[in-house]
Structures are given as C-alpha cells and as structure tokens.
Amino acid sequence: MSPRFSVDRLEHPIVQAPMGGGPSTPALAAAVSAAGGLGFLAAGYRTPEAAREDIREVRMRTERPFGVNLFVPSPPSDVAERVERYAQGLRAEAERYGVALGDPRHDDDGWRDKLTLLAEERVAVVSFTFGCPEAALVEELHRAGSAVWVTVTTATEAAIAARAGADALIVQGVEAGGHRGSFDDRAPGDLGLLALLQLVADTVDLPLVAAGGLAHGRALAAVLAAGADAAAFGTAFMLTPEAGTSPAHRAALAGDAGTALTRAFTGRTARGLVNRFMREHGAHAPSAYPEVHHLTAPVRTAARSAGDPDGFHLWAGQAYGLAEELPAAELVERLAREAREAIRRMPSP
Amino acid sequence: MSPRFSVDRLEHPIVQAPMGGGPSTPALAAAVSAAGGLGFLAAGYRTPEAAREDIREVRMRTERPFGVNLFVPSPPSDVAERVERYAQGLRAEAERYGVALGDPRHDDDGWRDKLTLLAEERVAVVSFTFGCPEAALVEELHRAGSAVWVTVTTATEAAIAARAGADALIVQGVEAGGHRGSFDDRAPGDLGLLALLQLVADTVDLPLVAAGGLAHGRALAAVLAAGADAAAFGTAFMLTPEAGTSPAHRAALAGDAGTALTRAFTGRTARGLVNRFMREHGAHAPSAYPEVHHLTAPVRTAARSAGDPDGFHLWAGQAYGLAEELPAAELVERLAREAREAIRRMPSP
Numbered sequence: 001m002s003p004r005f006s007v008d009r010l011e012h013p014i015v016q017a018p019m020g021g022g023p024s025t026p027a028l029a030a031a032v033s034a035a036g037g038l039g040f041l042a043a044g045y046r047t048p049e050a051a052r053e054d055i056r057e058v059r060m061r062t063e064r065p066f067g068v069n070l071f072v073p074s075p076p077s078d079v080a081e082r083v084e085r086y087a088q089g090l091r092a093e094a095e096r097y098g099v100a101l102g103d104p105r106h107d108d109d110g111w112r113d114k115l116t117l118l119a120e121e122r123v124a125v126v127s128f129t130f131g132c133p134e135a136a137l138v139e140e141l142h143r144a145g146s147a148v149w150v151t152v153t154t155a156t157e158a159a160i161a162a163r164a165g166a167d168a169l170i171v172q173g174v175e176a177g178g179h180r181g182s183f184d185d186r187a188p189g190d191l192g193l194l195a196l197l198q199l200v201a202d203t204v205d206l207p208l209v210a211a212g213g214l215a216h217g218r219a220l221a222a223v224l225a226a227g228a229d230a231a232a233f234g235t236a237f238m239l240t241p242e243a244g245t246s247p248a249h250r251a252a253l254a255g256d257a258g259t260a261l262t263r264a265f266t267g268r269t270a271r272g273l274v275n276r277f278m279r280e281h282g283a284h285a286p287s288a289y290p291e292v293h294h295l296t297a298p299v300r301t302a303a304r305s306a307g308d309p310d311g312f313h314l315w316a317g318q319a320y321g322l323a324e325e326l327p328a329a330e331l332v333e334r335l336a337r338e339a340r341e342a343i344r345r346m347p348s349p
Numbered sequence: 350m351s352p353r354f355s356v357d358r359l360e361h362p363i364v365q366a367p368m369g370g371g372p373s374t375p376a377l378a379a380a381v382s383a384a385g386g387l388g389f390l391a392a393g394y395r396t397p398e399a400a401r402e403d404i405r406e407v408r409m410r411t412e413r414p415f416g417v418n419l420f421v422p423s424p425p426s427d428v429a430e431r432v433e434r435y436a437q438g439l440r441a442e443a444e445r446y447g448v449a450l451g452d453p454r455h456d457d458d459g460w461r462d463k464l465t466l467l468a469e470e471r472v473a474v475v476s477f478t479f480g481c482p483e484a485a486l487v488e489e490l491h492r493a494g495s496a497v498w499v500t501v502t503t504a505t506e507a508a509i510a511a512r513a514g515a516d517a518l519i520v521q522g523v524e525a526g527g528h529r530g531s532f533d534d535r536a537p538g539d540l541g542l543l544a545l546l547q548l549v550a551d552t553v554d555l556p557l558v559a560a561g562g563l564a565h566g567r568a569l570a571a572v573l574a575a576g577a578d579a580a581a582f583g584t585a586f587m588l589t590p591e592a593g594t595s596p597a598h599r600a601a602l603a604g605d606a607g608t609a610l611t612r613a614f615t616g617r618t619a620r621g622l623v624n625r626f627m628r629e630h631g632a633h634a635p636s637a638y639p640e641v642h643h644l645t646a647p648v649r650t651a652a653r654s655a656g657d658p659d660g661f662h663l664w665a666g667q668a669y670g671l672a673e674e675l676p677a678a679e680l681v682e683r684l685a686r687e688a689r690e691a692i693r694r695m696p697s698p
Contacts, residue, residue, distance in 0.1 A: 013696055155670075174523075175541035190609075192524035192541035194571055195562030195667035202565070202671060213544030216551070217698070222543055222575035224695045225688075226567045260539075318544035321504075322551060339574075339698035346573045347362055349566070349688035 004147040005065050005124035007168055007207050007229045011036030012336040014220065015170075015209050016328070017234030018042035018069035018127065019178060019243075019315070026054045028242040028328055030061035035329035036336075038230070040127065044071040048113040055121050065124030067149070070115075072131030073108035074185070077267070077288035087295055089284055093277070097302035097311060104291040119144045127151065127170060129181045130268070130289075138165040151181030151211075153189045153196065155203040168207040170232060171200050175213025177235045177259070177317035179270040185287045188261070188269040194226060201227040215322035217338020221346075224339070233335065235317040240328040252309040253320055265300065265313040267292025273320075276310035277303075353496040354414050354473035356517055356556050356578045360385030361685040363569065364519075364558050365677070366583030367391035367418035367476065368527060368592075368664070375403050377591040377677055379410035384678035385685075387579070389476065393420040397462040404470050414473030416498070419464075421480030422457035423534070426616070426637035436644055438633055442626070446651035446660060453640040468493045476500065476519060478530045479617070479638075487514040500530030500560075502538045502545065504552040517556040519581060520549050524562025526584045526608070526666035528619040534636045537610070537618040543575060550576040564671035566687020570695075573688070582684065584666040589677040601658040602669055614649065614662040616641025622669075625659035626652075 007013065014037035018024050021042075029039030041058065043051040051068070058066050077083060083104050094101045118126050119140060126141050127149040133141075138148045142165070150161035151170040158169055160183070172181045173193025182188040191199070193212040200208060210223035211232035220231045238245045238253060245253075257273040264281040265272070268289035272278065285292060303311025326334070356362065363386035367373050370391075378388030390407065392400040400417070407415050426432060432453050443450045467475050468489060475490050476498040482490075487497045491514070499510035500519040507518055509532070521530045522542025531537040540548070542561040549557060559572035560581035569580045587594045587602060594602075606622040613630040614621070617638035621627065634641060652660025675683070 008696065013698055173541055173543070174539075175544040189607075190523075191667050192522055192562050193543050194522070194541070194568055195524040195564075197571075198562075198565045198568050198668050198671055201567065213541050213547075215544075216547045218550065218575045219543055219547050220698055221695075222546075222571040224698060225574040225691050226571035227691065227694075229696060258538075318540050319547050322547055336698045342574050342576065343692075343695065343698070345576075346570075346692065347357065347578060349362055349569055349573060349685045349692070 004142065004145065004167060006147065007209065010038055010230065012332055013224065013230035014038070014332050014335055015230050015232040016040050016237050017211055017232040019234055019238065020044040022244040022246060023238050025242060025244045026057035026061065028237060028240060029066050030058045031242045031328035032332055033064035033066045034062040035332040037332045038065065038067060038125070040067040040069055042069050043114055044069065044109060048110050048117050051114060052117055052121065055123060067125030067127055068118060068123050069127045069129060071109050072128050072133065073111050074130060074289050076106040077291045079286045079288055082286035083288050083291050083295065086284055086286055086292065089281060090296065090299065093299045093311065097299050097306065099298040099302045101299065102294045102297045104295040106291055109290065118146065122146060125149055129179065131183045132157070132161045132164050135164045149209065152200065153180060153182045153191060155199040157183050158200045158204045162204040162206055166206065168209060169200065169204065170209045170211055171197055171228065173212030175318040176211055177271050177320065178315040179266070179268055180261070182269065185268050185289060193223070197223065197226045197228060213318040215319035217335040218342040220335050220339040221342035235320045236323050237328060237331065239323050239325040240331060242328045246304050248304060248307045248309045249314055252314045253316060253323055256321065259316050259318055259320065263287055263292065265296055266290065270313065270315060271317065273314035273316050275314055277312065353491065353494060353516060355496065356558065359387055359579065361681055362573060362579035363681050363684055364579050364581040365389050365586050366560055366581040368583055368587065369393040371593040371595060372587050374591060374593045375406035375410065377586060377589060378415050379407045380591045380677035381681055382413035382415045383411040384681035386681045387414065387416060387474070389416040389418055391418050392463055393418065393458060397459050397466050400463060401466055401470065404472060416474030416476055417467060417472050418476045418478060420458050421477050421482065422460050423479060423638050425455040426640045428635045428637055431635035432637050432640050432644065435633055435635055435641065438630060439645065439648065442648045442660065446648050446655065448647040448651045450648065451643045451646045453644040455640055458639065467495065471495060474498055478528065480532045481506070481510045481513050484513045498558065501549065502529060502531045502540060504548040506532050507549045507553045511553040511555055515555065517558060518549065518553065519558045519560050520546055520577065522561030524667040525560055526620050526669065527664040528615070528617055529610070531618065534617050534638060542572070546572065546575045546577060562667040564668035566684040567691040569684050569688040570691035584669045585672050586677060586680065588672050588674040589680060591677045595653050597653060597656045597658045598663055601663045602665060602672055605670065608665050608667055608669065612636055612641065614645055615639065619662065619664060620666065622663035622665050624663055626661065
C-alpha cells in the first residue's frame with residue numbers, strides 16, 4: 001500500500017480551500033490539482049450520491065491527488081425557542097422573496113453515508129470542519145489510504161486533533177471567509193492567523209496548512225516562514241471561471257463592503273460581506289446549526305437567483321479585495337511566483 | 350543634515366512597540382536599541398516634562414536611535430449621557446477599591462507641548478497612534494530631523510498617512526494587545542495582520558512595520574516575507590526585567606485567560622486578558638476617549654496596587670502565551686536567530 005498523501009509531495013504548497021454551497025466544483029479542484037496544488041471538493045450540503053459524482057468527475061479530469069471536506073455533525077440545538085423567535089423575525093424576508101421559510105430541522109448531513117463513500121473512494125485527503133473525528137474513524141480512513149486533516153482555530157483544538165491521529169492540521173485564522181471551523185460555535189474564538197500559527201506550532205508537531213485572508217503570494221511566503229507547510233486559499237479562487245460562485249456573489253466581491261462574522265445565515269459563525277440581511281438579523285441569530293441553515297435556505301436561494309446580494313450569504317475572507325478573475329491554474333502559478341519573489345526580497349533578520 | 354532614520358538601517362528589523370501606562374521604560378527602549386533593534390518610549394499619558402526626562406535617560410544609556418510615540422488627540426465626546434450612565438455602573442467598583450471615580454474630562458494629553466518638546470529633542474522616530482498628523486506637522490518634525498511613522502489598521506488609513514507625508518507605517522493587526530490604533534474608534538475594524546499587510550502593500554509604497562500578535566522569530570520571518578521591513582513586538586517585551594509591567598499584570602500573563610477587545614477601561618477599543626472588570630462593564634462602555642480613561646483611572650490604579658488582576662486593564666496580544674521572562678537584549682537576539690532559522694527551513698513555493 002502506498003504511503004498516505006503528505007503535503008510536501010505537492011509541486012506548489014498551495015491548497016484550494018473547500019467552499020461549500022456552490023463555489024467548489026470538480027472543475028476547480030481538478031484545475032488546482034493539475035496545476036501542482038491540492039484541489040478540494042466540499043462534500044458538505046451535498047448528497048452522498050452527488051459527492052460521489054463530484055469525486056468521479058475530478059478523477060476524469062486529473063490523476064493528481066485531491067481532497068474532500070466533510071462537516072462534522074453538531075448536536076441538535078437546545079435553543080428551539082430562540083430558533084422559533086428568529087424564524088418570526090425572518091417572516092418579512094420570506095415575503096420579500098416570495099418563498100416559505102425552511103423547516104429548522106436538525107440533520108447530520110449524511111455523515112455515515114459519506115464516510116462509507118470515502119472509505120470506498122479512497123481519496124488522497126479527507127478533511128474535517130466543525131470538529132474532530134474520533135480516533136477510530138481516523139484509523140478507518142487511514143486503512144482506506146486517506147490522509148486525515150482537521151481544521152483547527154485554537155491550540156487546544158490542535159492538541160485534540162493530534163491525539164485523534166490527524167496527519168495534518170488546517171490552521172484557520174479569524175480572517176477566513178465562510179464558516180469558522182471552531183469545534184464549538186458558542187466559543188468561536190478570534191485568533192488571527194499569524195498568532196494562531198505560532199501558538200499551534202508551539203503545541204503540536206504536525207504539518208500545518210495555514211488558512212484565512214490569504215490572497216497574494218507574499219502571504220504564501222509569510223505562512224511558510226511562520227512554519228506552515230502549505231497555504232489554503234479560498235476566496236482567492238472564487239472569481240476563477242472554474243468556481244461555481246454565483247453572479248451576484250462575484251459582483252459583490254468586486255465591491256468594497258467590509259466583512260464581518262455572523263450567525264444570521266446558518267446559525268454558525270461565518271465571515272461574509274456585510275449586507276442588509278446580516279445587518280438586520282445578525283444580532284438576533286442563535287447558535288443553532290444546521291437548524292438555521294435549513295430555516296433560511298429558501299430565502300437565500302431565492303435572493304441569489306434574483307441576483308439580490310442583500311438577501312443571501314456573501315462569504316468572503318478579509319483580503320477578498322485582492323481576488324482576481326483568472327483561471328485557477330494561472331492563479332496557482334501566480335501565487336507560487338509571487339511567493340518566490342517575496343522570499344528573494346526579504347531583508348535579513 | 351543627516352538623512353532621516355530609515356528602518357533598513359537597523360541591525361535587526363525588530364521594533365519594540367511603545368506600551369503606555371507603565372510597561373515602556375527608558376531602560377527597555379535603550380536595551381532594545383543597544384541590541385540592534387529600535388526601542389520606543391510611550392509619551393502618551395506622560396507629562397511633557399516626564400517625557401523629556403525619559404528621552405534624556407534613554408540617551409544616557411545608548412547612542413543608538415530610538416522612537417517616541419504620541420497619541421493623536423480625539424475630539425471631545427458627544428455622548429456625555431452615556432458616559433454618565435457608565436459612571437453610575439462603575440460606582441460599585443469605586444467602593445470595592447475604596448476610591449472615588451475620576452472626572453471624565455476631555456484633554457489632548459499635552460499635544461502641543463509634546464510636539465514642541467519633540468521638535469527640540471530631535472529623536473530618530475516620532476510615531477503616532479489614534480490618527481494621522483496633518484502634513485504641516487509631519488513637515489515640522491521632518492525639519493527637526495525626525496522620521497514620522499503612523500499607526501494604521503486599514504488600507505484607507507494607510508493611504509491617508511502616505512498623503513500626509515509619513516516615512517513609514519506601523520501596520521497593526523487586530524491581534525495586537527493594548528489600544529487599537531484605528532483613526533476612528535467607532536469603526537475600529539477587525540483586520541488580521543496578514544490580511545492587512547497584503548491590503549496595505551497593495552495600496553501604498555512605504556516601508557511597513559508589522560505589529561500585532563508577534564511573539565516568535567518565525568512570525569518576524571513571516572511578516573518580512575509578507576513585505577514588511579520590520580516587526581514590532583509589544584507583549585513579547587512585557588515580561589522582560591527592563592519593562593515596567595506591574596507584578597499583577599506579569600502574573601496574569603503567565604495564565605491562560607483568553608483575550609478580547611473592550612472599551613471598558615478607557616473608552617477606546619483595546620485588547621486585554623478577559624477579567625471581571627471587562628466582563629461586567631465591557632458591554633456598557635461608550636466610545637469616549639480619554640473621558641472614560643480618566644473616569645476609571647483611580648479604580649485601575651487601586652486594583653493594580655492591590656495586586657488584583659480583576660480590576661484593571663491587562664493589555665495583552667493574542668500570542669501572549671509565548672512571551673518569556675528574558676532580558677530585552679536576549680529577546681532581540683533570540684527573535685533574530687529564530688527568524689533566520691525559520692527562513693532556512695522554508696519549503697520552496
């Protein structure tokens with residue numbers, strides 16, 4: 001059996017962060033992997049069948065390794081009353097977009113079926129967000145030949161993931177767009193990437209993939225200097241033609257709104273461009289994922305279809321203003337080239 | 350006339366961040382400058398006479414260049430009622446520590462007198478926090494031979510400082526301990542250092558000094574790779590014997606409390622260790638600086654003297670857990686050595 005994938009095998013230490021709900025596509029993952037980085041599929045929100053189709057499509061496009069990201073299930077919400085009150089406050093949104101609110105149900109996003117699928121498909125890397133899989137599950141994936149990466153936002157989470165047998169950690173700073181990977185959404189933390197990298201490197205001895213607010217090759221060079229083995233870029237890939245980013249979202253990323261953390265859209269802390277929905281509902285949103293995700297989904301889908309950037313989540317990291325419309329393979333090459341230039345120009349300490 | 354100080358003249362690209370209210374001392378500034386970094390005095394809160402004494406003491410200890418930091422005055426608070434309500438909520442604190450609350454007065458911290466002093470003393474660098482001096486004032490300091498550095502927290506602030514004639518920018522990420530340098534405290538921003546560095550480097554062409562959550566030489570290497578010309582370390586110097594950090598503050602920095610941003614202590618957003626005072630009053634504190642600073646000062650002084658870490662501001666950056674008790678010169682050497690090692694170990698992008 002071949003050894004598990006290790007990040008130092010990459011031609012370029014560049015990972016395409018999984019971006020659920022549309023932006024991540026098999027075409028994007030394949031383009032990044034083919035260019036010498038590591039592409040990722042986002043299996044969260046997908047049915048197991050759709051996730052399998054995605055994996056197969058990547059494999060038709062490239063023989064290079066790639067990863068699949070899963071959401072670790074959350075326990076059912078214990079704040080049903082707060083969810084109900086939040087739903088009442090969203091009635092005008094449903095009317096505005098001519099839809100009914102969704103059922104704020106709990107589910108585990110097809111957790112077991114997706115794990116079975118991954119054990120069969122034997123992808124190079126399986127990464128986790130929102131928690132740490134148990135050691136037995138990590139072993140199961142190891143037996144299937146997959147490396148296991150866990151997203152962490154604190155040194156404590158890093159230590160937990162190391163004990164569970166993770167092969168590498170995705171170290172996510174507060175700058176990151178989309179959901180915070182925090183194990184506990186009630187304490188989502190606020191550590192900036194560079195502070196977090198130092199704290200995690202001081203705690204565990206595992207390969208680290210730095211994520212959050214990275215857009216330029218200078219930042220790739222920076223996290224490599226800080227001790228990371230690779231950098232993950234999310235928002236930077238959102239304007240590539242291979243990404244499934246919606247037109248309204250693409251247009252918003254070309255603007256200059258600020259970003260903020262909010263639970264308004266999904267009941268879990270995530271960073272996006274500040275818009276009307278976030279301003280009006282953010283303060284009232286409970287920590288209840290995926291209940292709130294399901295509750296707001298019809299509104300968000302309708303707003304996105306209508307091209308209204310004020311009615312759905314516009315995930316974006318803090319450096320989104322530097323994202324460029326550029327084919328994914330060219331972006332990988334550009335980031336690597338900029339990083340090499342940045343290293344050449346460094347003053348001696 | 351000799352050219353103004355430029356950061357590339359430093360033996361090590363290491364700046365000791367000014368830390369007002371005690372930790373910054375002439376001994377600390379002199380030790381850092383003598384070790385090949387750039388020490389800083391914090392003239393904020395000091396009388397002009399005391400600031401002059403500080404400058405002379407540094408000069409007795411070293412002939413190397415050093416800097417002096419000034420707070421740019423804020424306009425008087427327009428939320429007197431909120432300050433009054435806040436004061437009412439603090440009565441129990443005053444009783445607890447057996448003092449009277451301070452007068453929530455406005456002042457400009459001796460702005461003009463300190464500028465006159467600096468024009469006379471001709472220090473190598475004058476840095477500004479809480480705003481940008483007007484171009485005429487920058488010129489005045491240039492005529493005195495001083496380089497002018499401005500603290501910025503957004504790309505917009507960077508552009509303003511560049512237009513005013515700043516020689517370099519201190520780029521402060523949200524990870525930083527102590528006060529945010531934001532020009533407008535009502536919009537203090539939340540950009541992480543690495544995201545901010547990329548955005549600022551994309552906006553202005555000035556030497557950059559990166560600040561916020563830096564504690565290990567790996568982080569120095571990281572910000573140099575990201576395009577900074579030097580790194581500023583604040584909390585990292587707080588445990589040095591040369592620092593004036595109080596015993597209760599030193600003890601708290603050896604603990605594991607989280608940090609958070611708060612206006613509870615001074616009416617201006619600052620990061621410190623979460624303690625009782627912050628938890629109980631943070632949500633009610635208005636943006637009113639220095640009114641709230643003066644209001645709470647007697648309580649904080651009494652709590653600090655009593656060694657009670659729950660009653661005063663425990664400024665700390667996000668990576669404070671990595672700060673070590675070590676003479677300042679040794680810390681400068683250690684940071685430089687760690688940074689060189691980090692650069693040697695970088696994988697090729």
